[in-house]
Amino acid sequence: MKIDAILAIKGMNVLTIRPDQSVREAVALLSQHNIGALVVVDVNGTVVGILSERDIVRRAAHDEQVFALAVRQLMTDKVVTGTPSDDLDVVLRTMTARHFRHLPIVEQGKLVGIVTIGDVVKARLDQYRGEVDNLHTQIT
Amino acid sequence: MTLLGTDSNPLRVAVIGSGPSAFYAVEALFKQAALVAQVDMFDRLPTPYGLVRYGVAPDHPKIKSVTKVYEKLAANPRFRFYGNVELGKHVTVADLRQFYHQILYATGAQSDRRMGIPGEDLGGSHPATEFVAWYNGHPDYRDHHFDLSVERVAVVGVGNVAIDVARILSRTPQELEKTDMADYAIDALRNSKIKEVYLLGRRGPAQAAFTNPEVKELAEMEDADVFTLPDEVQLDELSKAEMASDPDPTIQKKVEMLQGYALHQPSGKARKLYIRFLVSPTELVGDARGNVVKMRIVHNTLVKSDTGTLSAKATDQTEELEVGMVFRSVGYRGAPLPDVPFNDRWGVILNEHGRVIDPNTKQPRVGEYTSGWIKRGPSGVIGTNKPDSVDTVNGMIEDLQKGATLSPTQTNTASVEQFICNHQPRFITFADWLKLDQLEVANGAKLGRPRLKFTNVEEMLKAVGK
Numbered sequence: 001m002k003i004d005a006i007l008a009i010k011g012m013n014v015l016t017i018r019p020d021q022s023v024r025e026a027v028a029l030l031s032q033h034n035i036g037a038l039v040v041v042d043v044n045g046t047v048v049g050i051l052s053e054r055d056i057v058r059r060a061a062h063d064e065q066v067f068a069l070a071v072r073q074l075m076t077d078k079v080v081t082g083t084p085s086d087d088l089d090v091v092l093r094t095m096t097a098r099h100f101r102h103l104p105i106v107e108q109g110k111l112v113g114i115v116t117i118g119d120v121v122k123a124r125l126d127q128y129r130g131e132v133d134n135l136h137t138q139i140t
Numbered sequence: 141m142t143l144l145g146t147d148s149n150p151l152r153v154a155v156i157g158s159g160p161s162a163f164y165a166v167e168a169l170f171k172q173a174a175l176v177a178q179v180d181m182f183d184r185l186p187t188p189y190g191l192v193r194y195g196v197a198p199d200h201p202k203i204k205s206v207t208k209v210y211e212k213l214a215a216n217p218r219f220r221f222y223g224n225v226e227l228g229k230h231v232t233v234a235d236l237r238q239f240y241h242q243i244l245y246a247t248g249a250q251s252d253r254r255m256g257i258p259g260e261d262l263g264g265s266h267p268a269t270e271f272v273a274w275y276n277g278h279p280d281y282r283d284h285h286f287d288l289s290v291e292r293v294a295v296v297g298v299g300n301v302a303i304d305v306a307r308i309l310s311r312t313p314q315e316l317e318k319t320d321m322a323d324y325a326i327d328a329l330r331n332s333k334i335k336e337v338y339l340l341g342r343r344g345p346a347q348a349a350f351t352n353p354e355v356k357e358l359a360e361m362e363d364a365d366v367f368t369l370p371d372e373v374q375l376d377e378l379s380k381a382e383m384a385s386d387p388d389p390t391i392q393k394k395v396e397m398l399q400g401y402a403l404h405q406p407s408g409k410a411r412k413l414y415i416r417f418l419v420s421p422t423e424l425v426g427d428a429r430g431n432v433v434k435m436r437i438v439h440n441t442l443v444k445s446d447t448g449t450l451s452a453k454a455t456d457q458t459e460e461l462e463v464g465m466v467f468r469s470v471g472y473r474g475a476p477l478p479d480v481p482f483n484d485r486w487g488v489i490l491n492e493h494g495r496v497i498d499p500n501t502k503q504p505r506v507g508e509y510t511s512g513w514i515k516r517g518p519s520g521v522i523g524t525n526k527p528d529s530v531d532t533v534n535g536m537i538e539d540l541q542k543g544a545t546l547s548p549t550q551t552n553t554a555s556v557e558q559f560i561c562n563h564q565p566r567f568i569t570f571a572d573w574l575k576l577d578q579l580e581v582a583n584g585a586k587l588g589r590p591r592l593k594f595t596n597v598e599e600m601l602k603a604v605g606k
Contacts, residue, residue, distance in 0.1 A: 001519045002519070004486055004517060005516045005517050005520075006516075008483065008488045008491075008515065008517045009488075009491060009493050009515060009516050010493075011490065011491065011502065013502060080446050080447065081446055081447075082445070082446065082449075083445065083447075083449075085451065086445060087347070087449045090382075090447060090448045090449045090450075091447045093386055103447065112485070126524055126527040126528060127519075127520050127521075129523065129524075129526065130521050130522070130523035130524030130525070130526060130527065131521055131523060131524075132523070134206070134521050134522055137206045138202045138203070138206075
């Protein structure tokens with residue numbers, strides 16, 4: 001199973017923010033859409049980083065001015081990206097081993113979606129459930 | 141007005157399509173506690189069950205036994221089937237809005253992806269799905285012609301469709317006669333001159349999508365030997381490292397079996413099936429009449445992506461395969477439905493977790509949903525559609541509770557049937573289908589076969605007096 005099966009059910013919205021926008025704007029977006037991370041893209045739509053709620057919380061713990069910062073100052077810029085044809089199992093393993101929860105998906109240099117560890121685990125679980133269900137119907 | 145979804149005011153749902161995802165959605169609806177739902181299921185074909193009837197390989201009867209579950213669901217008095225009724229032709233989305241609170245699209249993924257190489261449209265080059273639909277007796281494909289007088293065939297891809305096609309081409313007529321394969325297909329395959337079948341995977345044995353039982357089954361064919369090439373089934377360093385860091389016994393077993401095929405000695409069986417790895421077709425070459433005579437392939441090496449996925453990268457090593465027929469099975473996509481938003485990038489109905497999305501407002505279209513392969517693309521096994529349909533139905537129930545449904549003007553069950561009568565008097569009910577089913581089984585029994593399929597819509601309609 002490939003990552004594109006997850007992207008197919010995620011509509012057409014990929015929430016992004018630019019590096020020069022403020023953390024305040026980022027927090028508003030995270031809250032409004034009830035999500036955990038924003039992909040940071042430049043004017044050309046190229047992925048330049050990712051900003052997660054954790055990044056914000058960690059800074060807020062010792063910096064009252066966190067809201068006024070630019071996204072650029074807080075984002076993780078060494079962002080791992082995936083492609084739609086990445087293997088679901090491999091992605092699950094990599095996200096678990098390397099402790100990241102959001103994976104921007106890029107195709108030919110353009111951001112086409114984002115998958116979360118929750119999406120990946122659910123897809124894998126559904127796959128197992130399906131296989132078990134198949135076997136059940138064949139033996140009963 | 142009484143509450144929607146109760147005895148006096150049932151939730152009326154139209155389901156478009158009658159394959160696994162459609163039936164699993166019906167199951168999820170009927171399982172809702174304290175919900176009274178009436179479901180009308182539409183299919184453009186007279187027969188239900190979609191890919192279970194027209195996709196699952198005829199030599200895999202156990203997989204088809206899932207239809208027993210669907211048959212039980214269809215016995216619910218609040219379920220009706222309208223076969224031979226096509227969306228966009230006999231009934232439109234606008235019509236459905238007059239009769240139903242919710243509409244669910246579950247039409248599957250019918251069209252194939254192209255390889256995108258020169259010569260792809262030469263004679264003898266076909267989508268594997270068309271061959272599958274043909275041998276399974278799909279009315280739209282029964283008159284297709286496949287030239288089985290060639291000696292060598294390439295099947296591109298190593299998913300379950302590709303392996304089904306390679307296996308069917310390698311089977312003997314005696315093996316096929318035990319199945320419910322369309323009789324014309326058995327006749328054609330009886331005269332097949334095919335001697336060699338190549339199954340081509342662009343990555344290595346550890347990445348192949350086919351399952352272990354599918355690999356094992358190949359060795360059990362009556363009159364075909366299976367081979368792999370030693371160099372292609374030896375694991376490369378990246379695959380080795382991946383398997384060492386996270387050992388998966390299923391993949392290990394698969395690789396061992398495939399490596400075992402490299403040691404096979406020809407046993408004198410009439411046909412040979414070669415499973416090739418790390419190769420991609422680059423061009424099909426035709427003769428003067430425009431028929432495929434040769435396939436150029438390039439050997440690949442594996443490279444590791446950011447996320448750890450091993451993908452194929454072409455080397456400069458090339459090869460030519462003399463083949464007279466090519467089946468491509470390199471992915472599938474759904475076909476757009478009239479007046480339903482489509483996401484062309486993924487080949488699915490534009491949706492968010494099963495809610496159909498309006499491309500302009502980017503908001504859900506009230507009362508419209510999707511499930512199965514037309515929702516998420518073709519992935520997983522038949523059973524994978526069950527949790528998928530449950531997710532969609534959960535959304536439908538959530539929206540119902542919020543009051544976000546369509547507002548049909550005609551909600552009695554007779555009015556929709558009258559409408560269908562007016563637009564397609566020759567519709568097929570589930571009782572009609574059960575009759576057809578019985579006839580097929582009885583006709584098959586006379587020949588010692590599990591079923592003899594009707595493959596022509598007119599014949600189906602006549603058989604049930606329509």
